[in-house]
Amino acid sequence: MVSVVNLELNPRNALGDQVATVLRKAILDGSLKPGQLLHENVLAKQLSVSRSPIREALLQLERENLCVSRPNKPAEVRRPSPEEIRQTYTLRAALEGVAARWAAERATPAFVAALRKNAELLNEATVAAEGQSEPSLVGQAIEFHTGISQPSGSAELQRMLQSLGNQIHLVMSAGLASLTSRRAEEIHAEHLAIIDAIEKRDGDLAERLARAHVEGARERLTHLV
Secondary structure: OOOOOOOOOOOOOOOHHHHHHHHHHHHHHEEEEEEEOOOOHHHHHHEEEEEHHHHHHHHHHHHHEEEEOOOOOOOOOEOOOOOHHHHHHHHHHHHHHHHHHHHHHHHHHHHHHHHHHHHHHHHHHHHHHHHOOOOOHHHHHHHHHOOOOHHOHHHHHHHHHOOOOHHHHHHHHHHHHHHHHHHHHHHHHHHHHHHHHOOOOOOOOHHHHHHHHHHHHHHHHHHHO
């Protein structure tokens, strides 16, 4: 049985929405894994609610493409297909490549220093997790990558990256849990190379490295699935 965080009732929000918020967070941070069954009675007991708001929440999460309902069977956390991973990460590679190019053109020294610090913190957390599924690690990795788009000043670019958020979270959670120490070192080196290119204001190189980084993850995760 997977424990999810305690549900704190808020009279201003519908109970089904509150349950959906708790379950969404658990799915996106990897506490609830792809393919894991979502038993209504178990969730109701864990969250101290009736089954009705659980059903409402599961319907909402299905609309968000985070879980899948099945006739006469428990719903389950959706497992991305290899084709979906290829499509999502191809789009992600293009968008993050543009983000890295624009960062190279506009980033301040203070931003570069902060980005380098975040890369080091992410690497430390990845090494400490030792290939285990650590919920906070997924969010930390997403934050590092999306942070590269900040100097662009483009709300549209950030919106497009955010639109891929659910799919990226689902895939990245499985990928981080399967990392070897060697691959973790390679990922950190790739992050530092992207930052170096941004610091040198080499937009061509920054874009090329960012795209190659995501494309490499795409191939590894597609093979993993």
